[in-house]
Amino acid sequence: MNRRVKSPQRPVTSSGRNQVGGTSGSRAGAQNELCVRDSKRRSNLAQTIDITLKVNGHEHSLTLDPRTTLLDALREHLALTGSKKGCDHGQCGACTVLVDGTRINACLTLAAMHDGDAITTIEATGDARLAALQTAFVEHDGFQCGYCTPGQICSALGMLNELDAGMPSHVTADIQGAGMALTDEEIRERMSGNICRCAAYPNIVRAIAQVQERAS
Numbered sequence: 501m502n503r504r505v506k507s508p509q510r511p512v513t514s515s516g517r518n519q520v521g522g523t524s525g526s527r528a529g530a531q532n533e534l535c536v537r538d539s540k541r542r543s544n545l546a547q548t549i550d551i552t553l554k555v556n557g558h559e560h561s562l563t564l565d566p567r568t569t570l571l572d573a574l575r576e577h578l579a580l581t582g583s584k585k586g587c588d589h590g591q592c593g594a595c596t597v598l599v600d601g602t603r604i605n606a607c608l609t610l611a612a613m614h615d616g617d618a619i620t621t622i623e624a625t626g627d628a629r630l631a632a633l634q635t636a637f638v639e640h641d642g643f644q645c646g647y648c649t650p651g652q653i654c655s656a657l658g659m660l661n662e663l664d665a666g667m668p669s670h671v672t673a674d675i676q677g678a679g680m681a682l683t684d685e686e687i688r689e690r691m692s693g694n695i696c697r698c699a700a701y702p703n704i705v706r707a708i709a710q711v712q713e714r715a716s
């Protein structure tokens with residue numbers, strides 16, 4: 501028997517327009533809107549800023565995405581890979597550098613915030629105390645894998661600067677007293693933001709203590 505197969509009827513709207521066509525029309529509109537939004541987003545992403553960083557005594561002019569962290573500016577744009585990216589969340593201290601003599605986590609700050617600032621990294625030369633710390637870490641075996649070491653050494657440098665400036669720590673017994681002794685407890689507290697997964701802590705403490713003893 502010869503049967504005719506009926507084509508399915510397309511729904512018709514009250515205005516008589518074919519609903520399928522209407523849906524694809526609105527879908528095309530939505531797609532257009534998405535395209536416009538996407539191109540706006542991409543043009544926003546294309547914005548850059550010009551900054552100058554003075555790193556280890558050398559000026560560098562950089563054109564960066566404004567969202568670039570100081571750590572990424574150093575590592576990815578200046579090829580200074582001594583500063584390490586451990587957690588990228590301010591929890592390990594592997595990225596510690598000094599900005600105008602103060603230690604900070606380079607992963608937690610934007611490069612754009614340091615236009616014109618003087619940055620010191622582990623690659624710096626000509627700083628006697630930094631060199632003494634590097635030597636002491638070697639002499640005392642203050643590392644194993646070495647991943648945390650640049651951050652430990654920069655942090656120790658910043659910590660000794662803080663001690664010079666008379667800044668107390670959480671364990672300083674007498675904050676009014678003249679001169680603060682750099683006890684092992686003080687070193688451990690002041691360096692507590694720098695994590696060593698190899699647990700080289702006893703040797704790190706000895707290395708820092710040696711630098712302070714030889715200087716005094």
Ligand code: FES
Pocket residue numbers: 584585586587588589590591592593594595596605606607608
């Ligand atoms: S990488 Fe910056 S604190 Fe861990």
Ligand code: FES
Pocket residue numbers: 642643644645646647648649695696697698699700
């Ligand atoms: S020496 Fe390996 S993480 Fe510190």
